[in-house]
Amino acid sequence: MGACCTPNYDYESGDVKVSDFNAEMQPNWCSGCGDFAIWSAIKRALVELNIGTHEVLLCFDIGCNGNMSDKIKGYRIHALHGRVLPLAAGAKLANPNVKVIAFAGDGATYSEGLNHFINSIKSNYPITFLVHDNGNYGLTTGQASSTTPEGAPRTASPDGPTSSRLNPLELAFNCTPGFVARGFSGNIRQLVEIFKEAIMYQDKGFAYVDILQACPTYNKETTHDWYMQRVFDIKENKDYDLGNLAKAKETASDMENKIATGVLYKNESNPSYLARLEYRKDTKTTLVEEVTKHSTMELQKLYV
Amino acid sequence: MDRITIKIAGQSGQGVNVLGEILTKAFKRAGLNTFGYREYPSLIKGGHASYQIDISSTPLFSASRNLNILFVLNRQSTIWHESEFIKEKPSVIFHDIANPRINGKEADAFNSASTEMVYIPALKLSQEVGGNELTSNLVSLGTIWRVLGLDKEILLDVIRAKFASKPKIVEIDVACAVKGYEYAEFEIPPFTKRVIKEGEISNEDKTKFHLLSPESETLMILKNGFSELLKGKHNTSQDMIMSGNETAALGAINAGVRIYYSYPMTPTSAIMEHLADAAHQTGMIVKQAEDEITASAMAIGSMHMGTRALTGTSGGGFDLMTEHVSLSGMIEVPFVCILGQRPGPATGMPTWTTQGDLMLAINGGHGEFSRCVLAVKDAEDTFYKVQEAFNIAEKFQIPVIVLTDKYIAESSFQIEKLDEGKIPIIRGNLIVDEKELLELKATDRYKFSESGISKRWLPGSKAEGFNAQSDEHDEEGNLTEDAIPAEKMMEKRLSKMKTLVNELPEPEVLSNRHSLTLHLGKRIETNDVKRKTINLIGWGSTYCIAKDVMKEYLKQDITVNYFHLEYIWPLKTEKLENFLKENPNTILIECNHTGQLGKLIRMETGIEIKNKILKWDGRPFFLEEMIEKINAFNL
Numbered sequence: 001m002g003a004c005c006t007p008n009y010d011y012e013s014g015d016v017k018v019s020d021f022n023a024e025m026q027p028n029w030c031s032g033c034g035d036f037a038i039w040s041a042i043k044r045a046l047v048e049l050n051i052g053t054h055e056v057l058l059c060f061d062i063g064c065n066g067n068m069s070d071k072i073k074g075y076r077i078h079a080l081h082g083r084v085l086p087l088a089a090g091a092k093l094a095n096p097n098v099k100v101i102a103f104a105g106d107g108a109t110y111s112e113g114l115n116h117f118i119n120s121i122k123s124n125y126p127i128t129f130l131v132h133d134n135g136n137y138g139l140t141t142g143q144a145s146s147t148t149p150e151g152a153p154r155t156a157s158p159d160g161p162t163s164s165r166l167n168p169l170e171l172a173f174n175c176t177p178g179f180v181a182r183g184f185s186g187n188i189r190q191l192v193e194i195f196k197e198a199i200m201y202q203d204k205g206f207a208y209v210d211i212l213q214a215c216p217t218y219n220k221e222t223t224h225d226w227y228m229q230r231v232f233d234i235k236e237n238k239d240y241d242l243g244n245l246a247k248a249k250e251t252a253s254d255m256e257n258k259i260a261t262g263v264l265y266k267n268e269s270n271p272s273y274l275a276r277l278e279y280r281k282d283t284k285t286t287l288v289e290e291v292t293k294h295s296t297m298e299l300q301k302l303y304v
Numbered sequence: 305m306d307r308i309t310i311k312i313a314g315q316s317g318q319g320v321n322v323l324g325e326i327l328t329k330a331f332k333r334a335g336l337n338t339f340g341y342r343e344y345p346s347l348i349k350g351g352h353a354s355y356q357i358d359i360s361s362t363p364l365f366s367a368s369r370n371l372n373i374l375f376v377l378n379r380q381s382t383i384w385h386e387s388e389f390i391k392e393k394p395s396v397i398f399h400d401i402a403n404p405r406i407n408g409k410e411a412d413a414f415n416s417a418s419t420e421m422v423y424i425p426a427l428k429l430s431q432e433v434g435g436n437e438l439t440s441n442l443v444s445l446g447t448i449w450r451v452l453g454l455d456k457e458i459l460l461d462v463i464r465a466k467f468a469s470k471p472k473i474v475e476i477d478v479a480c481a482v483k484g485y486e487y488a489e490f491e492i493p494p495f496t497k498r499v500i501k502e503g504e505i506s507n508e509d510k511t512k513f514h515l516l517s518p519e520s521e522t523l524m525i526l527k528n529g530f531s532e533l534l535k536g537k538h539n540t541s542q543d544m545i546m547s548g549n550e551t552a553a554l555g556a557i558n559a560g561v562r563i564y565y566s567y568p569m570t571p572t573s574a575i576m577e578h579l580a581d582a583a584h585q586t587g588m589i590v591k592q593a594e595d596e597i598t599a600s601a602m603a604i605g606s607m608h609m610g611t612r613a614l615t616g617t618s619g620g621g622f623d624l625m626t627e628h629v630s631l632s633g634m635i636e637v638p639f640v641c642i643l644g645q646r647p648g649p650a651t652g653m654p655t656w657t658t659q660g661d662l663m664l665a666i667n668g669g670h671g672e673f674s675r676c677v678l679a680v681k682d683a684e685d686t687f688y689k690v691q692e693a694f695n696i697a698e699k700f701q702i703p704v705i706v707l708t709d710k711y712i713a714e715s716s717f718q719i720e721k722l723d724e725g726k727i728p729i730i731r732g733n734l735i736v737d738e739k740e741l742l743e744l745k746a747t748d749r750y751k752f753s754e755s756g757i758s759k760r761w762l763p764g765s766k767a768e769g770f771n772a773q774s775d776e777h778d779e780e781g782n783l784t785e786d787a788i789p790a791e792k793m794m795e796k797r798l799s800k801m802k803t804l805v806n807e808l809p810e811p812e813v814l815s816n817r818h819s820l821t822l823h824l825g826k827r828i829e830t831n832d833v834k835r836k837t838i839n840l841i842g843w844g845s846t847y848c849i850a851k852d853v854m855k856e857y858l859k860q861d862i863t864v865n866y867f868h869l870e871y872i873w874p875l876k877t878e879k880l881e882n883f884l885k886e887n888p889n890t891i892l893i894e895c896n897h898t899g900q901l902g903k904l905i906r907m908e909t910g911i912e913i914k915n916k917i918l919k920w921d922g923r924p925f926f927l928e929e930m931i932e933k934i935n936a937f938n939l
Contacts, residue, residue: 011766025782057609057763062774069771070782075763077608077772078781079601080631086598090605090613091763093563093589098609098764116601119594279584287562287589287611288762293729296554299582300722303544 016050018043020073027071029064030138032224034185034213038132039068041191042101049196051099059088061104061113063139065132068103082112089125089273092202094287096126096274099199106133110146110166117168121175124205126272128198131208133168134215135222142218152221168210169252169264173245178272179207180248180265184231185214186224190261197263205272212259227259234262242266305529307927309368309393310448311356313385314377317349319441322466323375324355326445328545328716329462331359334454335537338545340716341367341924346570346654352384361536362855363718365682365848369926371395372526375444379405386410389417394525400426400444420522422451429487433479442477446484453527456485544719548683548712552616552642553578554722555690556588560729561612563589565599570654571710572616572644596621600628600641608637608772610734610762612694616642619661620651622705626668629703633673633797635772635781636750636758638697638704642690645709647922656922657710659844662900665705666873674700674756674800676808677873679707681847683717689870691727699732700800701760707872709895711845711924734760741767747779752792756799805874813883814866816854836939838862839887841913843869843901846893849925856931869901875908884911889939891915895924 021043029035046056053074060066062081069078075098079087088102109117109131120129136154137143144154144161147168151160172180179201183191191211198207212231214224234240234251241247248265274280312323321342328340339358345351356371358364371388374381375398382397382404389395395417397404402423406414414421424447430440442463449459460478467474552575556564566576580590593599599615606613617625622643632639643665647658665677676696680686689706697704735741741761749770751758758779761767771781776790784790838857840850850866857864867883867890869875884890884905892902892913897920902913917933919925 053769054764054766059605067783069773070777070780074769076769076781077605077635078774078783079604080627080774083597083601083628086593086601087605087608090563090565090602091609092605093591093602094606094609094611094613095762095764115594116598119598277589280587280589283587287606288609288764290562290587291560291610291612291729291731293560293724294557294586294588295724296558296722297724298585299554299557300544303546303550304542 011052011054014050014052016047016052018047020053021046023071023073025070028067030217032214032216033064034134034211034215034224035064035068035132037185037188037191038065038130038211038213039071041188041195042130043072044188044192045195045199048192049199051199056099056101057088057091059084059091059100059102061102061108063105063108063132063137064134065103065105067139082108083116084108085113085116085120085129088127088129089120089123092125092127093274096203097286099202100127101199102127102129104129104131105138106131106135106147106168107137107145110168118171118175121172121177121206121208124178124270124272126202126205126274128202128207129209130195130198131168131210132213133210134213135219136215138215138218149221154218167253167255170249172208173249173252173265176270177208177265178205178267178270179263180252181207181209181263182252182261183209183211184227184261185211186228186231187261190233194263201266203272204268205270212261230257230259231261232258234260234264305525305532307358307360307364307368308373308526308529308533309356309358309371310373310375311354311371311385311388312375312377313352313354313381315349316344316347316351316353318353318377319438320344320353320355320377323441323445324357325545325716326459326462326466328357330449330454330459331357332540332543332545332718333458333462334534335540336361336533337363337540338716338718339364339367340545342714344655352380354385359533361533361538364852365717366852366927367924369928372529373398373448375399375448376401376404377441379403382406382410386413389413389419391417394522395419396520396522396526397421398424398444398448400424400440418522420520424484424487426484429483430480433476433483435476435480439473439476439480442480443484443487446481447488450485450488451523452530454530456482459485540718542721544721545716546683546719547574547714547716548680548686548708549574549714550578551683551687551719551722552690552708552713553582555687556614557582557586558687558724559612559691559694559727561588561614561694563591563606563611563613565591565593565602565613565615566617567593567596567599567621569618569621571646571713572618572642572708574713575616575642596624597628600625600639604628604632604637604639607639608763614640614642614690616644618644618646619648619664622661622664622668627670629675629705630669630671630673631774632703633669633671633675634774636701636760636797637772638694638701640693640697640704640706642706642708644713645707647920653922655710657845657895657924658920658922659709659846659895659900660897660920662707662843662872662896662904665707666904672794673797674702674804675873676700676702676704676804676871677707678704679844679870679872680712681844681868681870682712683715684719684722685870686712687722688727695727695730696804698734699730700757700804701732702800702804707844709845711848732760733757734762736761736765738766741765744768746770746781750777750779750781750793750796752779752796754799755803756796757803758796801874805876808871808874808876810879811876812868812870814850814854814868816858816864836862838864838934838939839867839890840864840893840934841867841869841883841890841901842893843872845924846895849927849930850893852927853930853934856927872901872904875904877909880905881909881911884909884913889915889937891917891934891937893917893925893930895919
C-alpha cells in the first residue's frame, strides 16, 4: 500500500493530515505554473478545517486545473469542459453533508460554461467555486480566453483577442452573489485563508473565488511579476465594508493598477438554493438517504 | 358498432382539452373504455386544436381516423376535419356557433358522408343561467350527452370534480350542463337532412333553422350504438385516465427518484409540471435548469452522490445532453433520461408525434460505450419502464434512455391501478455496508472483470476515495494514455453490453389468436385456420396501433402476430431472427421516414425487412389507415 492510501485513517477522531490528500502521481504542470500554489493551498485549507478525504467531493473541469484530479486524494470527479458547475451543484443537492468544491479555468468558466456561471450565482447553490484564471487556454496551447488582456497575441489570434476583455468579478456582482473573492497564486497563505472562508461559507450559498494565476508558458502579459507589483490584500484597508456590494464592485473593477485580493464581498442573507425549497423546509434527510419506494397511491386517486 | 369516435375541435385556448378530459372521464364512469388523442399547434391562443375520444366496451389504444361526432367550437373547425367523415360511419356535427364554415369542399364531403348537423344556441342558454362564452361549452356537452341517451348525473359528477378547486364557478358550470341537457330533452331542434350552406343562416333564423326531421336516423343509429356499447359496460370505477407524462411522473416517484432536472420542451414538459405539483406531497426536488446541458450534468452529479435523479427532454434537448450521456458511459455513473420524440429535424413540429429518434438514442454521444435504450409501449408501461430504467442504470452503471413519443406522452389512456410492487428497487453493486466500505481499495472502483461491472460506492462514505475520471483512466480513475490500460478499460466498459443483453427480457410476440380469442369467449383452434396470417414488427408506440389492429382482424378471422421490441439496445437477436426467417412477409411499422428499427435489425442480424409501413407527417397511425395499408400488401 503506497502513500496514497489511508488504511489507518481514523474516521471517528477525524485527525486530518496533509498526507491524507497526497497522491502518488506528481503534478505535471509547467515549471512556475500558478496551479502548484492552488494545489498546495486547497490541501492546506482542508487540513486546517479538519475536513477528511471522505467529507469532501472535489470536482474538476477540463484544462490544466483538471490535471489536479489525480494529484490529490479523496473523492474526485473530473467532468466535461465548461460543465463542472452544474455537476457539482447536482452533487451537493443530493448530499449536502458533503462539502463540494468545484475547480475550473477561465476558458471553461467565462466562455464554454458562462451560462452555468451566471445561473449558479443566481441559484446560490451551496458550493465553493475556485477559478484558475490564468488569462488564456493553457492545455489547448495558448488560445485567447475572455480574460486575455486586450491586444495580447495568442495562438489563433496573433493580432490579439477579437473581443473585449471580461472582468469576471464585475459580472458576478451583477448576479446577486453572496460570496466573491479574488486570490493570487503568488500568495499561498492568503489563498489558504480565502479557501477556508469560501469552504465554510458554502452551506450559506455559492462561494466564488477568482484566482489570478501565472501561466508562464503562454501568458507573457499578466505574469507572476506583473501581478506581484499590483496586488494588495483588501485586509490592509481596515475600513473596508464586506457587505457593501457597490463598493466591492468598484474595488474589483481595477485590473490594471491596484488589484484588490482577498474576500471582497460577503452577504449571508441570500437564501441558498436549498433554503428556497418551501416543500423541504422541515426535511432533515438527504436525497441520497431518501431513495426508497415512494407510494403514489394518493396521487393515483386524482386520475380515477 | 363497437367503437364510437367523438372529436371536439376549436381554437387553442377555447377549452378543447378541458372538454375532452371531462367527456373522457364521463364515458369511463359510464362503464366504458376510452382513448383520448390530442392535436394542437405550437401556439398559446389561436390555431387549431382538437381532442378525440374513441369509446368502446373493451380496452382501446389508438385513435380512429373517421368520426361519428364532431363538436366544433369555431367556424374553421369544419374545414380541418371534413376529410374525417365517411358514408360507412354515421356522423353528426354539433356546432354552437351559428354558422360553421361550409363551402364547396366541405359541403361535398359532408354530403357524400351523409353527415348531419345540429346547432346548439349554447351562448344564449349559458347566459340564461349566469354563464358566459367559456361555460357555453358545458351547455353543449350537456346537450350532446342527452342526445346520446347517457346518464346526466355521471356528467355532472365529473364536472363537479373537475372544477372542485373553483367553488365560485362550479355551480354555474353545473347549471350550464343541466341547461344543455334539458334543452336536448325538451327543445332540441331536429337534425338537418342536408348540409347548411355558407350564409344560409341569418341571425334571425338561427334558432329556427333546424326544423327538418322530427327524429334523425343517424341519431338513432348513434344512440343504439351507445346502448350496444353499454351492454358491455363493466366496472371501470377504479380505472384511471392518464397520459404517458403522468405515468412517467408517478413512475419516477415510485422508483425513488428524489430530484428531477429538466428544461421545458414539448412533449415532456408536463412531466416536470406534474412532479412540481406533487412536490409538496413527495418532497422530490424539481429543478428547471437553464438548459439541457445543465439538466444532464446536474443529474449525473446527483446520481454520482447516490440519489436517484431523472431528466426528461425531446430530441433537440437530447442533442445537448449527448456529451453527458458519453460522460456517464465513461465514468460509469448511472444516468436516466426520458426522450419524448417529436418530429425533427431542428424545431420540426413541436406538438406532433414521431419515432424518429431511435438512432439518436442509440448513437447520440461521442465515443464507444455501453448504454441501454428502452421504448415504452403505452402510458401504463411508462410507469414500469421508468423504474426498470433506474435498475438497469444502477446495476450496469450506464446511461439508460427511455424513449417515448408525443402520442404516448400526451394521449389519454384508460388504465387500471398501477402496481407499485411490480418493480423493486435494485441498486446493483452499490457498497453501503460500513465494514465492506473500509475494506475497499480505490482501485476497486473501476476494477477489470468479465462482467465489466465493478463495485460502486458513494462520495461521503468512509472509504478510500477514487476519481470519476472523464479522461481514459486506470482502475482508480487516474488518467492514463498508455496503450495497455486504455485497451483494457475500454474492453471493461463495453463488456457490460454482453452482460446486459443476456439479462434483458426476451421480446414479446403478441397474437390475436391467444389473448383476444379468450377474451371474446370463443376459442378458435389454430389448425382450423387455413387463411392468411399477418405478421407485424414494431417498437414503442406502434404497440398501441398493433393491439387495436389485431382486434379488428380477429373479426374477419385473420391471424395477426405482432413482434414488439421494447428493449431495443442492446438488441436481443435470437428470437428476432427466428421470427423474421419464419415469416419473410413480416411488415415493419414505424412512424418515421427511414425505417430506423429496420435498419437496426439489418445492422445486427443482416436481415432486411422489405415490407414497410412508414409515416412521417407528425400524426400517429390511425386505425382504418393502418388496416388499409396492411391490406394493400395483399398477403
